[in-house]
Amino acid sequence: MVVLGIETSCDETAVALVDKHGTVLAERVLSQVAEHEPFGGVVPEIAARSHVAHLDRLISETMAEAGIDFGELDCVAATAGPGLVGGLLVGVMTAKAIAAVRALPFLAINHLEAHALLPRMLEPIAFPYLVLLISGGHCQLVIANDVDDYARLGTTIDDAVGETFDKTARLIGLGYPGGPAIERAATRGDPHRFALPRPLTGRVGADFSFSGLKTAVRHAVAALPQSRTEQDTFDMAASFQTAVGDVLCNRTSNAMAMFNDCNGTSGGDLVVSGGVAANRYLRERLAAVLADSGFRLIVPPPALCTDNAVMVAWAGIERRRGGWSADAFDTPVRARWPLDPVAAQPGAKA
Numbered sequence: 001m002v003v004l005g006i007e008t009s010c011d012e013t014a015v016a017l018v019d020k021h022g023t024v025l026a027e028r029v030l031s032q033v034a035e036h037e038p039f040g041g042v043v044p045e046i047a048a049r050s051h052v053a054h055l056d057r058l059i060s061e062t063m064a065e066a067g068i069d070f071g072e073l074d075c076v077a078a079t080a081g082p083g084l085v086g087g088l089l090v091g092v093m094t095a096k097a098i099a100a101v102r103a104l105p106f107l108a109i110n111h112l113e114a115h116a117l118l119p120r121m122l123e124p125i126a127f128p129y130l131v132l133l134i135s136g137g138h139c140q141l142v143i144a145n146d147v148d149d150y151a152r153l154g155t156t157i158d159d160a161v162g163e164t165f166d167k168t169a170r171l172i173g174l175g176y177p178g179g180p181a182i183e184r185a186a187t188r189g190d191p192h193r194f195a196l197p198r199p200l201t202g203r204v205g206a207d208f209s210f211s212g213l214k215t216a217v218r219h220a221v222a223a224l225p226q227s228r229t230e231q232d233t234f235d236m237a238a239s240f241q242t243a244v245g246d247v248l249c250n251r252t253s254n255a256m257a258m259f260n261d262c263n264g265t266s267g268g269d270l271v272v273s274g275g276v277a278a279n280r281y282l283r284e285r286l287a288a289v290l291a292d293s294g295f296r297l298i299v300p301p302p303a304l305c306t307d308n309a310v311m312v313a314w315a316g317i318e319r320r321r322g323g324w325s326a327d328a329f330d331t332p333v334r335a336r337w338p339l340d341p342v343a344a345q346p347g348a349k350a
């Protein structure tokens with residue numbers, strides 16, 4: 001069983017061929033970072049056009065490298081949401097076209113589910129397990145009960161954590177993407193220099209909020225003298241990153257208790273995924289929270305934490321193995337596609 005996976009929900013054009021054992025036969029990830037960099041964030045129109053320009057070639061290259069013909073595929077899986085609609089359409093229409101021409105099943109993959117399931121490709125991880133998804137577009141804590149069965153414990157009520165890194169980096173004069181730039185700068189800074197808030201910390205539940213932290217950074221920057229030094233920037237980066245670490249640790253620790261309550265357990269697996277999981281400082285902070293908790297920390301290698309198509313193909317394999325049927329050709333793309341439709345309803349408890 002070989003699945004062709006296609007990912008175009010944000011600013012990576014990605015293609016992968018994965019077999020049922022989780023062997024990656026070939027893959028391509030084309031980052032558009034350079035195209036969006038002048039704007040300090042992803043521009044949806046530019047992203048969609050870039051996917052159109054490169055996707056067909058990347059598919060041909062991936063198939064050629066693996067030495068696979070379309071006729072040998074088991075199915076074609078594409079991210080159908082959540083994400084930027086223009087980009088999603090490019091990937092999904094391409095996948096449907098291949099599936100239609102070759103009479104193959106088409107699978108519409110939820111990008112969040114793909115992030116959540118990918119670690120099962122790398123090592124045995126049994127359901128249920130806890131997932132902390134931290135990326136540019138998402139920030140949530142969910143229990144993965146099974147394929148297609150998730151319970152959301154908490155989500156962000158404003159910005160995603162990666163988005164906060166990117167916006168803060170812009171505020172303090174560091175480049176885009178902000179996460180790696182802040183992580184680098186923070187290693188040379190004093191984390192105690194600026195007193196920044198830790199929104200929602202100490203409150204019950206596992207929701208996140210980051211807009212107050214970003215605003216506090218803006219005020220702190222405005223209060224600095226005109227002749228700002230490089231050390232000021234380093235100190236701001238370190239103070240900010242430490243505040244984010246405190247928030248993530250507090251909310252994750254609450255979610256671990258909620259996981260245990262739900263499952264009658266005293267531990268389990270915590271999977272951390274999304275681009276922000278590449279941050280070594282945050283990983284170390286989370287590892288410290290897990291010490292003696294009965295939870296095992298699982299963080300996929302950075303290339304599989306950031307957006308890629310291996311996770312999309314793998315989510316396709318999980319669905320095929322679980323007996324899920326193919327999706328209809330009129331399945332739409334979805335800008336919003338919550339993993340837990342019940343928790344996502346207005347007024348529902350997170």
Ligand code: KG4
Nearest residue numbers: 135136137162177179180275276279306307
């Ligand atoms: O998962 P991803 O590639 O794309 C989505 O947003 O879905 O994540 C990108 C995000 C960006 O906001 C980037 O600043 C952040 O992940 N990021 C990091 C680091 N590397 C990437 N944030 C903090 N520290 C890092 N080392």
Ligand code: ZN
Nearest residue numbers: 135274306307
């Ligand atoms: Zn993602």
